[in-house]
Amino acid sequence: MNDMTKIEKVAAMQDIKITASGVQVHYGDNHAIKDVSVNIQDKTVTAFIGPSGCGKSTFLRCLNRMNDTIDICRVSGEILLDGEDIYDKRVDPVQLRAKVGMVFQKPNPFPKSIYDNIAYGPRIHGLSRNKAELDDIVEKSLRRGAIWDEVKDRLHAPGTGLSGGQQQRLCIARAIATEPEVLLMDEPCSALDPIATAQVEELIDELRQSYCVVIVTHSMQQAARVSQKTAFFHLGNLVEYGDTDKIFTNPEDKRTESYITGRIG
Amino acid sequence: MSALWLLIIILALAATGFILGRGRAVASVGGDRRKLHSLPNYYGFNVAMLALVPALLVLAVWVVIQPIMINANVSGHIPDALYSDAGQLNLIMSDVNRVADGLGDALRQGVITAEGIHTLDPETSDLRALLGSVGVAIGSDISADILTAARLLRDQSTTGQRAMTFVVLVVASLGFLAAMRMTSGTFRARNTVEYGVKLLLIGAASLAILTTVGIVLSLIFNTISFFGMFPAADFLFGTTWSPEGRGGSEHLGILPLLWGTLYISFVALLVAVPIGLFAAIYLSEYASRTTRAFAKPLLEVLAGIPTIVYGLFALTVVGPLLVNVFGADGLGWMQGARSVMTAGLVMGIMLIPFVSSLSDDIINAVPQAMRDGSYGLGATQSETVRQVVLPAALPGIAGAVLLAASRAIGETMIVVMGAGAAARLDLNPFEAMTTVTAKIVSQLTGDSDFASPEALVAFALGMTLFVLTLGLNILALYIVRKYREQYE
């Protein structure tokens, strides 16, 4: 990448949360991620865009070692979180995932009450000393997830009984409740209507204040609206990475330009 | 002409019909297949179908009905003095049938002529020896009345047989001709065949249902006739089971048997449910693909072992082993190798693959997204299993356990061999006890008369089991189905 030095300069000025260098991912014989290096900044929304199957989700899942749960998946290269290698043998992937939360493409509330959905992470990690504190965490998370008003009267109703958009916001609130430092979102709005999408986007913008957010999206408009940095993937390669404004107005690579203007993908 | 020959003839007719019908259809459009409404084979099938199916139906019904009608007719000719109740009449009629068969055999082997049958006199000739010589053994001497009835039966059967042959052939030919007349280029043979196929499938389904209904009805009627001879309250609430005590002092209380059944099933489930469930969790959540690939089939081999082998295992291995520990030399709680524990443990082993493979399917049906969500929040594997996967799968697993319970309740061989034959109401699991199923076997394998309460009680026992397992199965299916709706 010829503008690497420039990115590094900019990055040095801001806080870098995640540094990936030379990441390769194989699913069996399928080489899904080819030598990807990227610096992701703290308190920033970074968008991953690219055609279907180019490896966005795969790369995102490398960041919290979710790929460990897939038998045939092999990851090599180096990914540093706050300067520490997350693929180091001493790192416990379970602990890591508490720090790097994830929201999935399809809302996946547990078949439990709304309250228990949110309290799941805090309970596992022992984040509260008593019931009152737990209640507090639940309320705070639901408020931040912009869903408190809709569910405050039925906290003990099953989470699966909510609408798709509400479920997705519940899942975001659930991820926030664990107090992660990084929030990974894989197409969080693909199952939502425009109104719910707008709510979630607003939420993402707010989350930027305190978290490092990485979002995968197929919507150019969404990437442009919510992110400050954009990375364009193509066939497992990271083609271009930079400020969102620049990528969308003046891309350097021909492939990025074709994708953004709708010619490949 | 026998029914077999008749069958062959109508099959041949159908085959000819296929070829002729096909040919006629093609000829009707001057050999241009595109002008036909359906493919030529459909015209052939249509003719074959119409020639075959109605004739076969008539044949099947006739073969079933004829003996019943003739028997009813002939038994009306048996003098009333010879019998006092329906049971005796049945015995006489079975003698009549055998004599009639024997006469037929003798005629075929040339021992006697058709004339001879009519002039036979039981007073002067030794009929028993005659029939014995052609391989038909008759228990007692044959009286003139029986011989007359047998002759009547033979005559009617022969007439019936001839009528059947004639009617079936006429029906087959009519079907054949009608179908041939229909056959022309515009006839929608494809639709008719489709309709025929549908009828065939409906027939198969109704046959299955009717058989079940028949079995249940026979169970119900026999149970009712048992309750006609034995008070229902004594059966349902009696606490002793001692069918030997004849002459009024009979005790046929189901409670000790039901207790044995439930106790043994309970022990079996205590073994099978935890082990089966944990095995399923390991296989579906923890095991690597290669482990799973050989462990799962291996576990399922257990399900293919005949239950009699399990029974052997109970009697020769598990029983003695338990006696060593709990018997007279050990804790002194156990008398012999047969006990509730022996049967329960072995039955539990038998049920492990049943529970594990059902639970495995159910656990696998929990969406991966659910697990991802939990892992994504930093939960460990066992936390995920305990707090997300199992609660999500719980209704299904409950259904699996109920199905396993209904199998345990219906199990017979392991109980016969492992639990003993003593009907007892006792809490000690090292005592020999017995179950409903084992008693059904012992009630019917003796040489008691099928019309006595000792034998008929088997139907009441069977009915009880049926109600019990049916209830469990319905409950299980209801639970499993409700659970399915959650994810679809």
Ligand SMILES: Nc1ncnc2c1ncn2[C@@H]1O[C@H](COP(=O)(O)OP(=O)(O)OP(=O)(O)O)[C@@H](O)[C@H]1O
């Ligand atoms: N669990 C898996 N097992 C095997 N191959 C996988 C698996 N997940 C992804 N792949 C492969 O890795 C490549 C990248 O997939 P990935 O899911 O990362 O794409 P994506 O960019 O997220 O696509 P989309 O936009 O459609 O979600 C694809 O070729 C895919 O077939």
Ligand SMILES: [Mg+2]
């Ligand atoms: Mg994806």
